[in-house]
Amino acid sequence: MRTFDNPILESKYVNIYGETIHMVLDKDFEAYIFHNDCTKDFVRAKDFNFIIHEAEKIVIVDFMESSTKLIKELHK
Numbered sequence: 001m002r003t004f005d006n007p008i009l010e011s012k013y014v015n016i017y018g019e020t021i022h023m024v025l026d027k028d029f030e031a032y033i034f035h036n037d038c039t040k041d042f043v044r045a046k047d048f049n050f051i052i053h054e055a056e057k058i059v060i061v062d063f064m065e066s067s068t069k070l071i072k073e074l075h076k
Contacts, residue, residue, distance in 0.1 A: 001034070001038075001042070002042045004024050004027075004032070006076045007024045007027065008025045008029070008067075008074075009063075009070055010023070017051060019037040021035045021056060021066070023045075024035050029071050030044060030045075031063070031064060031067050035048075035052070035056075038052070043073050045064060
């Protein structure tokens with residue numbers, strides 16, 4: 001599985017079924033998502049197109065919003 005050296009932001013979430021979502025904003029400001037029920041490895045967030053539970057959508061949106069805010073702050 002892909003690894004990330006010095007990610008800028010990283011978050012994990014375990015849903016009610018025990019499935020894990022691992023989200024990373026890498027040093028090049030690209031967001032990646034790994035969902036152990038949907039993917040075999042990290043995929044770019046913009047390519048993540050799976051049917052997921054509503055709570056998982058909220059977690060991913062929150063991560064992306066946090067990433068966007070952080071990127072804006074770092075580029076001031």
